[in-house]
Amino acid sequence: MYIREKIEEQIKQIMADALNKSVAGGAFSIETMPDLFLEMPREKEHGEYSTNMAMQLPKQTRKSPRYIAEALVENMETEGSYIDTVEIAGPGFINFKLKKIWQYSALEEISALKENYGRSTKNTGKTFNMEFISANPTGPMHMGNARGGAIGDILASVANWTGYEVTREFYINDAGNQIVKFGDSLDARYRQLLGEEVLFPADGYQGDDITEHMKDFIALEGDQHLALESHARKEILVEYALEKNLTQIKKDLETYGIHYDVWFSEQSLYDSGAIESTIELLKKGGFAYEQDGALWFKATSFGSDKDDVLIRANGLPTYFMADIAYHMDKFINRGFDRCINVWGADHHGHIARLKGALTAVEINPNQFEVVIMQLVRLLRNGEVARMSKRQGKAIALTDLIDEVGVDATRFFFNLRSPDSHFDFDLALAIEQSSDNPVFYVQYAHARICSIIRQMAEEVNDEVPMDLTRLIEKEEFHLLETLSLFPNEILLAEERLDPSRITRYTIELASAFHSFYNACHVRVEDFPLMNARVALIEATQQVIQNALGILGVTAPERM
RNA sequence: GCGCCUGUAGCUCAGUUGGAUAGAGCAACGGCUUUCUAAGCCGUGUGCCAGAGGUUCGAAUCCUCUCAGGCGCACCA
Known part of the structure; x- marks a missing residue:
């Protein structure tokens, strides 16, 4: 405690x-x-x-x-x-x-707990599933995924620091309509590249990556698949391109500092029969009925203003249907105590119906929560540019990282609460100026490390340090800020708002910089000097811990 | 038309779930270095908290309505 x-x-x-x-x-x-x-x-x-x-x-x-x-x-x-x-x-x-002695106790706690300072046991023994990004694997990660990635990954870390056993999970939408479109698009490019005159599907994926995939594929396998029946050919093309995309997605996200514990395939829900058994369960409970050749979920029984389709008249289950089966797998098969999803604001309408469906299958809907993040708006030269994978104009996550760096990207995307609408000004982000607060925080850390390096020879162990010598208002303010760190983590978890941690690092860095300008660490007075060394070491530790949660590096030199 | 999110300083945003005199950063201006990293620090202003009612000791915060912006309201995801 x-x-x-x-x-x-x-x-x-x-x-x-x-x-x-x-x-x-x-x-x-x-x-x-x-x-x-x-x-x-x-x-x-x-x-x-x-x-x-x-x-x-x-x-x-x-x-x-x-x-x-x-x-x-x-x-x-x-x-x-x-x-x-x-x-x-x-x-x-x-x-x-x-x-005033209470603040010295905070300092002693940090010295004792070190890299574990800030952890708590509030949720020890409970499991936490963090699903985020879960983008269609029909193309590379783009900038729109960057915010959800930062929020989800950092929230997962925050949850872990409060004691949860955390699983980071990516749901691969490798089934359903998008994949059909993906196949159509690949097929059209494949045949075009081999000289056939085919119309590209109006709602297909127009990105260059589709064409690139097919060029590579042709280089490998030639035109041998042209003779196949179209359905069979599409299956081969999809399998090839999906594999390529997933490999790339994993690689890009690792670069971004995100490592998933589970990659969950939507298709596997079909293969395992989970979809079917879920349908049976819903039917048995009286929550599903047939109309116009489709199977409907009685969402209106759970407060929605209209029912939703589970299985289309053409026999194909909807995404909603798969999502129910998927969350049953999370809660019932795998027994998570809590499942959190990060969704873009354009999906908020799905929360109520999925909660309704969970209630129908006797899962407590309060165990399932969605962090809605407002969509990123991209500003280019002051103009709003829409991002759309289909138009192929999306800025790739890798391009963003190349230009801005992983640290700044993660920091920036977690700077504001998920609720806030977010303008990503490309010019500003690319400009590596002091406008970017990540430098401010890292600079504080590097500054401390520099002092510690120089003090290493000078610390006099013969003279005991005397923490009660810390009496300047900047020292107290720094101590107070340090003591708030465990609190911030708990608040970030309770409110599912990981951006608190980012803002905390700025506050802490600010408290340190003020201290630095007001007080010298290297002083003749050894008990005081040793106390100040302890203070900055604690500050360094907490900045390191906080940046660790954010997935941002804490450089020792800048 | 209905639902969700947002509206706080010129700009970007906080505001401890209803508390005391509404705060940071950026931008503007003025200062700070013989000594540990000036990517820093200190100081100076700005507010009809979108608007109108209501709830109570007390409202930026809760309720109702209005206005403005974003996003939804598919047998897409």
């Missing part, structure tokens, strides 16, 4: 005791317990913690907030606790100021 949690628990206990004593002493009477809620006031003068408990009670006690607060404070036993002073302020806040 970290120092902040210890203190918070202690204060809550003291609050509860004071409440009981006040009631026992006849100051007022209550019917229901108020929330023992602590907040961290923005203003320094209001102390480290504050509670609005007294303001929750006037209604049931018929006393004024200030009267209640005074009674509570009078009955507070703070002896031997971290609390230094208790004050009543404003309309009835009770503010707690702490003894």
Whole structure:
């Protein structure tokens, strides 16, 4: 348990005791317990913690907030606790100021836990499935996948730091309509390249990669497949190109710093019979019915405004159908406690129906959550450019990484909360200026490493370090920021918002840079110097841990 | 028409799930280096929190409506 949690628990206990004593002493009477809620006031003068408990009670006690607060404070036993002073302020806040030693405890925790500082056991023993990107394997990864990749991968790390056993998973849409289109497109290019006059399908994939695949394929196998019946030929072409694409996708994502534990094939759901058994289950439960030759799911029974097709009149299951079977596999066959998906905003309409379907097959829909990210808008020369794989104008993920670098790409795509609409200004991202906050954070880290290198010979172990010598306001601010790291990870997990970690690194770097400009580490006074060395080592450690979660490197020199 | 997301400083965004005087970065201006990395630090402004009602001790935050932008509303995914 970290120092902040210890203190918070202690204060809550003291609050509860004071409440009981006040009631026992006849100051007022209550019917229901108020929330023992602590907040961290923005203003320094209001102390480290504050509670609005007294303001929750006037209604049931018929006393004024200030009267209640005074009674509570009078009955507070703070002896031997971290609390230094208790004050009543404003309309009835009770503010707690702490003894400064608590911040030195935070520093000691970091020195002791090192690369594990920030980890917690909140979710130990539970499993967490993180599915993200899951793009059609019909072409290379593009910039639109970069945001989902960063969010999903970092959220997975965050979950792991809170104790979850995490599985990163990519769902390969290697079945269904898109694959049919893919096959049609490949086939058309194949035949065109071999001199046949064929019309390219209007809704086909027009990207150069399709043509490239077929050039390579022809170089390997010639025109021997022209004679085949079209269906059989497409199957061969798809198998060839899919394999190529997947290999490339895996390679590109590894470059981007993403490693998946599971690559789950949609086709395997058909092969294993999972689709069929899911259909049977839905039918048996009375959640599926036939109409117009199709099989429908009664989504309206679960709050949707219309039902959805499970199996088309042509006999082919829909993507929705496969998705139900897929999530049953996650929850029932593999027993995940929690499954999180990252989806683009254009898919938000699917959440309700999939949750409905999960409810139908007796899975608690609250175990399934979707992080909706707003789509990336690409700005080129101030103009909005749409990204579309079909038009072949998408900027490839690899191109983006080549130009901007992995660190900046991941950092930038996780800088804002998934909810926020995001403009990716190509010119700005390519420009490696100080506008890019990743440099700011890395610079802080490199700066510390540089000092530590130079201090290595000078640290005097004979003289004990004295942490209580750290008294400058910049030192306290840095200590306080360091102590917030475990909190930030828990908040990022609770709110499924990994961007908090990125913003935290900026805050921490800022606190360090301020310290650096105000205080010298290399001073004559050895106890102070050793304490400051401990402080910057802790800072270095936390920056390293935080950047590690982000998948961004922490350079020792810049 | 219906649903979801968004609307906060000139720009990009935070805002601890309802708290006290609404904050950062960028941009603008002015300062800081005989000493550990100036890719840094310090200082100076700006707000009808889109708008109107409501809920209560208290609202950027919750509810209703209006306006603006994005995304959905397929036997596509």
